Amino acid sequence: MVERSVALFGTSQPVPPRLTLTAGSLTATLENGALRWIRHGDIEVLRAIAWQVRDRNWDTPEPLVTNLVVQQQKTGFRVTFDALCRSADGELPWLAEIIGEADGTLRFTGTARPRVDFLTNRTGFVILHPLAGVAGRPVEITHTNGETRQARFPELIDPEQCFLDIRSLAHEAAPGLWATSRMEGDTWEMEDHRNWLDASFKTYVRPLALPFPYKLAGGSEATQSVTLKFSGRPSAPSMANGPRPVAITYADSQARMPVLGLRVGTETLAERMRAADLGRRTGIGLVNARFDPRADHDVQRLGHLGELAQALGAELALELVVPCRRDPAHELRDFAEMLSQSGVQPESIAVAVAEDRLRLVPGPPPPDLALLGVVYGAARNVFPQMTIGGGTFGFFAELNRNWPPFGLIDYITHIAASVVHAADDRTMMENLESLPAMARTVRAFAGAMPYRLIALSLGLDSGPYGEPAPNPDDTRRTLVRRDPRQRGLFAAAWALGALAEAAHNGIAAVTPAALAGDLGIVECGDRLSLHPIYHVVRGLARAAGRDVAGTVSSDPARVRAIACRNAAGRIVLWLANLTDEVQRVTLPEGGNLRRLDEETFAAAGLAADFLDRQKATRIGREIEIGAYGIALIEMGE
Structure with missing residues (x-):
């Protein structure tokens, strides 16, 4: 039997552990020293807040996290850790403190403490806004001089920086709920990350107009912070009751x-x-x-x-x-x-x-x-x-x-x-x-x-x-x-x-x-x-x-679909599970199912016509697809 990690990912490298943090209506996932998928109830407000170190070639080394301390209480949480990023130009140690309060306020502080001179193209916080509910929507920008102005996140992909000289950004994450992200310790600007296929708007530290690479002097200290606050209340309460099957129509x-x-x-x-x-x-x-x-x-x-x-x-x-x-x-x-x-x-x-x-x-x-x-x-x-x-x-x-x-x-x-x-x-x-x-x-x-x-x-x-x-x-x-x-x-x-x-x-x-x-x-x-x-x-x-x-997937983040007619004129539906968990899927009709998954991985590596030769299983209108699995269904009787 092929090792599961090799079948899924082609490597035995373990998936980084994830820890869910909660503070009032706010939840966030701690992964590799970054906060990911920051939500207010069911609403994804920010895709990430992460301290990143970019070397002179724009490579982003993963931090080595040590001394992690997590204090999760009913009213909120506090997380501290030390981190070390290694690049071809040397090592950069930094330390972090993350605090979540009962009202949903979130504060992430990072401090770089290079022991010797360190060369970097960019070091500091990156904030990612998701696309859904954000692209084309209003945003209020506060500049470093305190002035504010009204704008919109781009609908089409912007080739230039969207916004410059940023101190804070406020957007309506859901009707009636405003989220404000405030950055301290440097000057930020935003680019449309979709230019590089990334599904986010990225607010990053140190303007591109400044020279790079630049030097962080040995023995110096540089501190930055990002604070997320909420105002108002969403017009509709959360209706989530656990993950539902993904419906394909x-x-x-x-x-x-x-x-x-x-x-x-x-x-x-x-x-x-x-x-x-x-x-x-x-x-x-x-x-x-x-x-x-x-x-x-x-x-x-x-x-x-x-x-x-x-x-x-x-x-x-x-x-x-x-x-x-x-x-x-x-x-x-x-x-x-x-x-x-x-x-x-x-x-x-x-x-x-x-x-x-x-x-x-x-x-x-x-x-x-x-x-x-x-x-x-x-x-x-x-x-x-x-x-x-x-x-x-x-x-x-x-x-x-x-x-x-x-x-x-x-x-x-x-x-x-x-x-x-x-x-x-x-x-x-x-x-x-x-x-x-x-x-x-x-x-x-x-x-x-x-x-x-x-x-x-x-x-x-x-x-x-x-x-x-x-x-x-x-x-x-x-x-x-x-x-x-x-x-x-x-x-x-x-x-x-x-x-x-x-x-x-x-x-x-x-x-x-x-x-x-x-x-x-x-x-x-x-x-x-x-x-x-x-x-x-x-x-x-x-x-x-x-x-x-x-074909329409009710949750394309979990399951993607494409369908076309085969030489016999019958609809052939392809489904892909984009997650590391089993997904239940409801179909518009039953059909004959073939699978490419963990169980068939080894056999699929040996024969070009593996899916053609695989004995089909007759199914009704609901199936399960394993982690990163593919389902091929010839629809109809």
């Missing part, structure tokens, strides 16, 4: 299943060809591959990519980095000559300028954005018959800050990864909430132009800020390519949720994984084996272009 829909692709990842050429037959059996439509002249990519690489696409029975979607070190037209003609020599005929070429030619931070663009027009105009001249994609090979933030010239391209694209700012299990799943806002924002500035995601995955294949962080210990870490959960049921559930959002929001093509390697669906060990995500990719890739039935 049908709704009208005009959506279609996107074309699915696989990336050429970190695997060797030998591994790619070794896994090619299993990749071909998924039925994917695209092979996504990067061509970067700065990395000495050449004609031979193009030939290998063409051979792989042919072996997979898919079309090649090339991603061309234009360095812009010379006239872009000359650089594009050089690439066109290599492409001609290779004999490869790609389905499309997505063109993007090198990262240092993009606006990576808020504020006025450092390069002239007319450069983008030059690059895309040259691409259209050099490849007049080719489908040309545009946008960025970075995150949505880079697309949002650097709109391509839409009249010169045929589709718009970017990447998305779930490990950018946090790597805990629950945050990774919550990040799926950002995908609809991404699609709405693209539609707002690009209209009906086809929209592709050339990478939508747990780990980070590549990004605009440098190479992904190493992960030699195979643990949950930010900004890594090698996330151990890629090998477990977790990645299968996450991918199903992501593909459901992509389909329901009209995204034309999605690449949720690589063929092999760190982001792969196939493990190339002594013998080939399959990760659970393989079966999700295979099942949904075969449905590309088919109508997607409108």
Whole structure:
């Protein structure tokens, strides 16, 4: 029997313990030294208050918490602990005190005490507001000079900082209930975290306009605090009576299943060809591959990519980095000559300028954005018959800050990864909430132009800020390519949720994984084996272009759903449990059930057609799905 943690998460690393704290109507969860899911009754008021240390590469080391003391009483609580964050630049010790009072007031104080000089891009408190009940809603901002003004949280994703020079934020968490978060000890500002797939608005310490990295002097002391207070009362009392089953219902829909692709990842050429037959059996439509002249990519690489696409029975979607070190037209003609020599005929070429030619931070663009027009105009001249994609090979933030010239391209694209700012299990799943806002924002500035995601995955294949962080210990870490959960049921559930959002929001093509390697669906060990995500990719890739039935989950934070018709015309419903607990689900009708879960994990790793061969179980209108499990139901009699 496979160890449960390995089946779920691909690693034996334990899940951090969680402790629920209560003070009057307020509850919060203490996890890894951070307060998470801060609620007033049933209402999520803040997603997190956390003291974070970011190193010079923006990696966020987890704190080592010691001397934890928790005093929970009927009227409130007090928590103290010591913490230590280690980065490549050294160690930063800090200590914390958290107090919850009977009226729901919450105060979190942190004090950094570096023993020697410590270099950091950002150290201090981060406050996360959730999306539900917040996006597009009013907020009152108090600035550091005491002045207040009225504003709204962004509805569409804001490419700049939402608010600057913040001392406190007050928002109506529920009708009649106002929550005020006050920050002391520094100056805060807010950014729209959805730019990086994070499902929150982030208020963070130290303005980006100040230089970074900066030094915390050895022997110094820096104290900050965050206080949350409530006023008024919610107009309706809590009606919660324990978790109810998640109800799946049908709704009208005009959506279609996107074309699915696989990336050429970190695997060797030998591994790619070794896994090619299993990749071909998924039925994917695209092979996504990067061509970067700065990395000495050449004609031979193009030939290998063409051979792989042919072996997979898919079309090649090339991603061309234009360095812009010379006239872009000359650089594009050089690439066109290599492409001609290779004999490869790609389905499309997505063109993007090198990262240092993009606006990576808020504020006025450092390069002239007319450069983008030059690059895309040259691409259209050099490849007049080719489908040309545009946008960025970075995150949505880079697309949002650097709109391509839409009249010169045929589709718009970017990447998305779930490990950018946090790597805990629950945050990774919550990040799926950002995908609809991404699609709405693209539609707002690009209209009906086809929209592709050339990478939508747990780990980070590549990004605009440098190479992904190493992960030699195979643990949950930010900004890594090698996330151990890629090998477990977790990645299968996450991918199903992501593909459901992509389909329901009209995204034309999605690449949720690589063929092999760190982001792969196939493990190339002594013998080939399959990760659970393989079966999700295979099942949904075969449905590309088919109508997607409108499915509605009563609690998408627990269970996501997608349904389409199979070759026989029957509705096939896919369900993913996004939690580490068993979930009960009610269905619109009964059907024939197949499962991908802890019990079937080992068998699923051995056969590409595992779900096809599994004997179906006849079910009624209610089922249970295990932790991070997948349920596949052919509906009807």
